Amino acid sequence: MHDIRLIRDDPQSFDAALARRGLEPAAADILALDTQRREVTTKLQEGQSRRNEASKAIGQAMGKGDTGTAEALKKEVAELKQSLPALEETERRVGAQLEALLAAYPNRPADDVPEGADESENVEQDRWGTPRSFDFAPQEHADLGPALGMDFETGAKISGARFTFLRGDMARLHRALGQFMLDRQTRENGYAECAPPLLVRDEAVFGTGQLPKFAEDLFRTTDDRWLIPTAEVSLTNAVRETILDDLTIPLRMSALTPCFRSEAGAAGRDTRGFIRQHQFEKVELVSVCRPEDSAAEHEHMVRSAKGVLEALELPYRTMLLCTGDMGFGARRTYDLEVWLPGQDAYREISSISWCGDFQARRMNARYRPEDGAKKTEFAHTLNGSGLAVGRTLVAVLENYQQADGSVRVPDALKPYMGGIEVLAP
Missing domain, CATH: 3.30.930.10 (Bira Bifunctional Protein; Domain 2)
Incomplete structure (x- = not known):
């Protein structure tokens, strides 16, 4: 399994290692999935954080007798509860695709390994x-x-x-x-x-x-x-x-x-x-x-x-x-x-x-x-x-x-x- 951080830091080096193995470049495909996963993860974390904040704010609004704000917050929490599972599933699916792609490529040859086809x-x-x-x-x-x-x-x-x-x-x-x-x-x-x-x-x-x-x-x-x-x-x-x-x-x-x-x-x-x-x-x-x-x-x-x-x-x-x-x-x-x-x-x-x-x-x-x-x-x-x-x-x-x-x-x-x-x- 390859370290995604090394591929992020130096995609050219990763592709060069694959080329020594006779394989086509793959860093761009891997990093595209990595970017997608991180974007989904960020959205999911923001949504979860907002859900927790809104849920807490509902009690505070009710305590002040501000029913209008409380109802609006309840609606927002309900919408978040409906949307978050889809983000969780997307994060799981994209993460699995990324792991499978990272697992599909062979190890990088050491620098002293000679080039050759067979x-x-x-x-x-x-x-x-x-x-x-x-x-x-x-x-x-x-x-x-x-x-x-x-x-x-x-x-x-x-x-x-x-x-x-x-x-x-x-x-x-x-x-x-x-x-x-x-x-x-x-x-x-x-x-x-x-x-x-x-x-x-x-x-x-x-x-x-x-x-x-x-x-x-x-x-x-x-x-x-x-x-x-x-x-x-x-x-x-x-x-x-x-x-x-x-x-x-x-x-x-x-x-x-x-x-x-x-x-x-x-x-x-x-x-x-x-x-x-x-x-x-x-x-x-x-x-x-x-x-x-x-x-x-x-x-x-x-x-x-x-x-x-x-x-x-x-x-x-x-x-x-x-x-x-x-x-x-x-x-x-x-x-x-x-x-x-x-x-x-x-x-x-x-x-x-x-x-x-x-x-x-x-x-x-x-x-x-x-x-x-x-x-x-x-x-x-x-x-x-x-x-x-x-x-x-x-x-x-x-x-x-x-x-x-x-x-x-x-x-x-x-x-x-x-x-x-x-x-x-």
Whole structure:
């Protein structure tokens, strides 16, 4: 949600930010509604004030025996009582239109975000690790996985496309990855473990920016709740309609949850294999902090996600997303892309975003800048994957595969595998 005061003060800056996102100017339309709302509000307040004054004056006139004045005042009060509801309804309607318009536009990109139309114009920041040299042709996980327990056929038979049934040691490895990630984030990186709801209400999904624009990417239940597309929704909304008394230390939360996405916006992409599923698991990282701490908190979250890949010895690169590839609620986003030798390509495994006060305004999440201060300010929110479990499983299969079709278990995961060191066909 955008701050109407900033748009009033500098409409050109707002339109320039939209232009960087590839959108047409909107400040004039927003300010026209804002002017209309303020004019109606002024009329309503003047009418209410006059009604109260006239009502009080009626008693005074009656006390003086001035019935003529009293009757005239009664008539004026009656007319005001008839006209004020229409003004109240107009104020409500115009206010709702203004709120909807402010909510429809994406967050302003930070100044250091590169201009670009799509992912081809993202900017590489760094690389870690050297891709392994194979003395055989490495397979893609979709070819390697079925013999090891990655059962695409049964998943599709039960639920349709983009569902997978994991069996045996493959299911154990998947579980081990999630537990390892969650333990690392909570024990080493300062995130508090949470077990949040998987079903949320409209206002929660609106708060993090998925509604109203991206409803088609979500699954909705028959009682009008939404299956979370990421634990970001549940974790971030933990502070909705809240005033935090102390944010000198950022509030960090993490959860390992199933996530559900219709993938309507990615139709035809990654239809083969385990990369893009309707149901998947992810360790999510969320931080709520003061504005002055958000830059450092973004770097901390990026380091927290990188640490998982490095512990698993999976080569990766860091990409700064351009304006055309960045998410709706983000001011700046870094993607971590893991090396997949079977695809001979780097693929996204984590997306880490600084949202500024954009989500906090939608959720009305505030904090007190000082102990006991009456004035409150909007917090800053950040979120990222630490990591996507399914995609990490894909990366482990492809990077740790052996010529006979088996897969070695990374050293970091062996304590979670009950003695299993190799997944064998």
